[in-house]
Amino acid sequence: xxxxxxxxxxxxxxxxxxxxxxxxxxxxxxxxxxxxxxxxxxxxxxxxxxxxxxxxxxxxxxxxxxxxxxxxxxxxxxxxxxxxxxxxxxxxxxxxxxxxxxxxxxxxxxxxxxxxxxxxxxxxxxxxxxxxxxxxxxxxxxxxxxxxxxxxxxxxxxxxxxxxxxxxxxxxxxxxxxxxxxxxxxxxxxxxxxxxxxxxxxxxxxxxxxxxxxxxxxxxxxxxxxxxxxxxxxxxxxxxxxxxxxxxxxxxxxxxxxxxxxxxxxxxxxxxxxxxxxxxxxxxxxxxxxxxxxxxxxxxxxxxxxxxxxxxxxxxxxxxxxxxxxxxxxxxxxxxxxxxxxxxxxxxxxxxxxxxxxxxxxxxxxxxxxxxxxxxxxxxxxxxxxxxxxxxxxxxxxxxxxxxxxxxxxxxxxxxxxxxxxxxxxxxxxxxxxxxxxx
Numbered sequence: 001x002x003x004x005x006x007x008x009x010x011x012x013x014x015x016x017x018x019x020x021x022x023x024x025x026x027x028x029x030x031x032x033x034x035x036x037x038x039x040x041x042x043x044x045x046x047x048x049x050x051x052x053x054x055x056x057x058x059x060x061x062x063x064x065x066x067x068x069x070x071x072x073x074x075x076x077x078x079x080x081x082x083x084x085x086x087x088x089x090x091x092x093x094x095x096x097x098x099x100x101x102x103x104x105x106x107x108x109x110x111x112x113x114x115x116x117x118x119x120x121x122x123x124x125x126x127x128x129x130x131x132x133x134x135x136x137x138x139x140x141x142x143x144x145x146x147x148x149x150x151x152x153x154x155x156x157x158x159x160x161x162x163x164x165x166x167x168x169x170x171x172x173x174x175x176x177x178x179x180x181x182x183x184x185x186x187x188x189x190x191x192x193x194x195x196x197x198x199x200x201x202x203x204x205x206x207x208x209x210x211x212x213x214x215x216x217x218x219x220x221x222x223x224x225x226x227x228x229x230x231x232x233x234x235x236x237x238x239x240x241x242x243x244x245x246x247x248x249x250x251x252x253x254x255x256x257x258x259x260x261x262x263x264x265x266x267x268x269x270x271x272x273x274x275x276x277x278x279x280x281x282x283x284x285x286x287x288x289x290x291x292x293x294x295x296x297x298x299x300x301x302x303x304x305x306x307x308x309x310x311x312x313x314x315x316x317x318x319x320x321x322x323x324x325x326x327x328x329x330x331x332x333x334x335x336x337x338x339x340x341x342x343x344x345x346x347x348x349x350x351x352x353x354x355x356x357x358x359x360x361x362x363x364x365x366x367x368x369x370x371x372x373x374x375x376x377x378x379x380x381x382x383x384x385x386x387x388x389x390x391x392x393x394x395x396x397x398x399x400x401x402x403x404x405x406x407x408x409x410x411x412x413x414x415x416x417x418x419x420x421x422x423x424x425x426x427x428x429x430x431x432x433x434x435x436x437x438x439x
Contacts, residue, residue, distance in 0.1 A: 032221070036049050048176060053081075071187075101118065204408060267279065268357065304392055322352070337382070367402055
């Protein structure tokens with residue numbers, strides 16, 4: 001245990017040494033938090049954020065990967081920067097990145113291909129593909145925020161990331177350059193930003209359901225103010241985050257704990273009725289199977305087959321009691337309804353509410369109609385969950401649709417999740433951050 005603590009301390013000191021002095025020398029202004037927009041891609045339903053990287057700065061669109069280990073970008077296509085630096089074998093950068101080896105490149109040196117450099121395994125978690133990639137550092141800039149508006153642009157001059165070949169972009173939204181990892185590692189966005197600017201290792205996501213209006217990601221503590229002057233951080237309920245001892249993504253280094261975020265669902269209710277399920281599936285076993293994780297790369301919630309069957313049967317029964325009638329299935333959904341007898345409310349379609357009961361009966365995540373029902377045509381609504389098969393790695397994966405218009409704050413230091421429930425109840429949405437600069 002002592003050795004583990006020493007390793008954490010060593011990694012933290014390394015990160016401060018690598019990033020902080022260069023950042024603070026660049027500006028006497030020290031931000032309390034950072035902010036970036038998040039758009040929803042209509043074609044893929046992926047969530048895309050934007051930052052600036054390189055010298056001179058280049059705007060990059062990146063698929064947001066909540067459980068991703070780090071930033072990776074395509075270095076094969078037009079990567080040009082006077083400040084690109086590969087991480088040399090056995091360097092502090094390689095140690096921090098937990099790089100798995102060193103090698104040479106048998107072609108002309110360029111970003112992503114240099115001699116005597118260490119590598120990691122960038123992964124496309126949408127398509128479950130991975131490859132080797134050079135560890136490097138370069139300039140990265142992002143907007144600061146007071147929680148209400150973007151403020152001054154700040155820069156990390158030695159931001160660690162990985163290069164990847166162009167083919168890894170396959171399956172990602174058009175125009176993106178890579179993926180932005182927000183996971184539990186020392187070189188993911190939350191930890192690098194917190195170390196560079198000495199703020200809390202916290203971040204928050206607020207995904208918009210609109211493909212034309214941006215949601216937002218914050219790095220650092222609140223306030224998280226949405227129009228009309230509503231601090232969504234004041235609406236949070238808290239539940240512990242759990243670490244899966246085994247990586248659940250093939251793109252990650254085998255044998256290491258998962259960088260993803262898990263919560264402890266104890267039971268599921270539809271309205272006030274408990275759904276009968278095999279509760280052992282809700283725990284993570286010694287091989288990393290089971291549990292409930294939160295994902296931004298899955299567009300909809302994915303359920304193990306027996307949980308899916310039990311939940312959908314309970315939902316159908318409660319819907320029938322409201323005189324809501326079934327309709328033919330529409331892929332990828334297995335359960336759909338006629339919208340004829342479905343009223344519209346401030347919280348979305350008036351359908352049975354799904355409750356994920358967490359550490360006790362008084363702490364639960366409410367999934368109202370706005371997050372449960374997908375309008376697939378003018379007169380058909382579908383329950384936005386999909387069948388994940390009989391033996392998936394994770395029993396419940398809460399997908400993007402169920403996260404939309406909910407503020408989620410991830411506190412890495414205390415391993416705690418704060419969740420707001422549907423913001424429509426507070427008469428605001430995740431599209432209501434004011435991106436008009438206050439500088």
